[in-house]
Amino acid sequence: MSEQNLFKVTIDNITIEVPAGTTVLQAARLIGGQVAPPAMCFYSKLQGSGGKCRTCLVEVSKGSEKDPRPMPKLVASCRTTVMDGMEVKNITSEKVIDARAGVVEFLLLNHPLDCPICDQAGECHLQDLSFEHGKSETRYEFHRRTFKKHDLGKNIQLHMTRCILCYRCVFTADQLTNKRVHGILDRGDHAEIATHIEKSLDNEFIGNVIDVCPVGALTDKTFRFKNRVWFLKPMDAHRDCPTCSGRVTLWNRGDEVYRVTARKDQWGEVEDTPDGKPGWICNTCRFDKKETSDWVIEGPREISRQSVIAQGHYAGKIGMSKPKETFAAINDGRAPHLLMDIHDESEVNQPTIHLGKIQGPSHGDTFNTNNTHKA
Numbered sequence: 001m002s003e004q005n006l007f008k009v010t011i012d013n014i015t016i017e018v019p020a021g022t023t024v025l026q027a028a029r030l031i032g033g034q035v036a037p038p039a040m041c042f043y044s045k046l047q048g049s050g051g052k053c054r055t056c057l058v059e060v061s062k063g064s065e066k067d068p069r070p071m072p073k074l075v076a077s078c079r080t081t082v083m084d085g086m087e088v089k090n091i092t093s094e095k096v097i098d099a100r101a102g103v104v105e106f107l108l109l110n111h112p113l114d115c116p117i118c119d120q121a122g123e124c125h126l127q128d129l130s131f132e133h134g135k136s137e138t139r140y141e142f143h144r145r146t147f148k149k150h151d152l153g154k155n156i157q158l159h160m161t162r163c164i165l166c167y168r169c170v171f172t173a174d175q176l177t178n179k180r181v182h183g184i185l186d187r188g189d190h191a192e193i194a195t196h197i198e199k200s201l202d203n204e205f206i207g208n209v210i211d212v213c214p215v216g217a218l219t220d221k222t223f224r225f226k227n228r229v230w231f232l233k234p235m236d237a238h239r240d241c242p243t244c245s246g247r248v249t250l251w252n253r254g255d256e257v258y259r260v261t262a263r264k265d266q267w268g269e270v271e272d273t274p275d276g277k278p279g280w281i282c283n284t285c286r287f288d289k290k291e292t293s294d295w296v297i298e299g300p301r302e303i304s305r306q307s308v309i310a311q312g313h314y315a316g317k318i319g320m321s322k323p324k325e326t327f328a329a330i331n332d333g334r335a336p337h338l339l340m341d342i343h344d345e346s347e348v349n350q351p352t353i354h355l356g357k358i359q360g361p362s363h364g365d366t367f368n369t370n371n372t373h374k375a
């Protein structure tokens with residue numbers, strides 16, 4: 001251990017120093033990118049979460065500087081704290097890749113592949129995992145689990161067949177509301193999310209269970225089947241809310257607000273507010289404020305380019321926010337003296353020419369007005 005109480009840990013050959021007590025998963029997230037293992041049940045804003053799904057398994061090839069023996073089994077990185085000199089393998093370990101494929105296969109044993117009709121499609125962690133590690137066929141020969149339908153109230157829809165029993169929604173209800181009315185009933189294959197005596201989930205902060213659910217087991221009834229997330233334009237917005245931070249992401253099409261969610265960070269967790277507290281939002285903001293006039297629009301939400309949501313993303317327009325001026329930003333703050341539309345000025349950019357019809361490399365003649373490549 002160094003003087004500053006920092007531990008040196010190497011993950012996938014990248015060394016980083018982190019405070020004692022940091023978990024391997026958190027250290028890997030500090031490195032970022034693919035080095036960070038996937039996490040279906042751990043949620044840094046929920047105390048006690050993690051240790052359920054095993055998607056975050058990693059190989060510890062060196063325990064510590066003092067005891068360099070490797071750990072005999074793969075360990076859950078969300079529940080394993082770093083030791084000084086520890087060496088960890090995530091994507092550089094064949095054992096981990098193999099085990100992760102096995103975990104995904106187990107998670108999909110009972111999970112229906114109903115992504116085409118699931119509201120979580122496009123932002124589902126299990127969908128991403130299946131894409132990366134899943135197999136095209138199942139070895140499972142039995143009927144998938146079915147459940148009696150439970151009505152959780154007017155705002156939240158439960159699809160129990162999609163639940164992976166990560167416990168995030170239970171921790172959310174425990175830690176954000178004063179009286180939890182749902183939980184995991186029964187054990188083993190019969191375990192299910194339910195309210196036992198058909199109570200509705202109506203606490204003012206209970207809507208956050210929708211945001212923490214990593215799959216489509218808990219979805220927003222006010223948004224259900226209305227649109228696909230990749231057709232919507234996420235915009236950051238806020239309002240002066242007496243109950244919560246009021247900082248949200250609006251999911252719009254045109255000027256119409258389809259859905260309101262908390263703002264999420266790159267790990268899919270609710271973002272912190274400027275005062276360092278998790279930006280959970282209340283039910284009023286989430287379910288009742290569906291007019292753009294209810295909100296102060298801040299601008300387009302940054303979406304990872306890898307996300308399918310980015311495919312339909314834009315940076316501005318529809319009268320809600322001005323497109324960002326980029327010229328001054330890249331020109332040391334100087335504004336341009338004269339701006340010309342290159343389509344007006346250059347024949348090379350004639351939009352009437354069908355580029356797909358040009359054979360071989362193009363040259364000046366290709367763009368003569370008498371050319372034969374017209375669209």
Ligand code: SF4
Binds near residue numbers: 163164193209213218
């Ligand atoms: S409903 Fe969602 S958040 Fe709750 S345990 Fe199931 S998968 Fe996890």
Ligand code: FES
Binds near residue numbers: 039052079
């Ligand atoms: S994220 Fe670590 S066990 Fe689920």
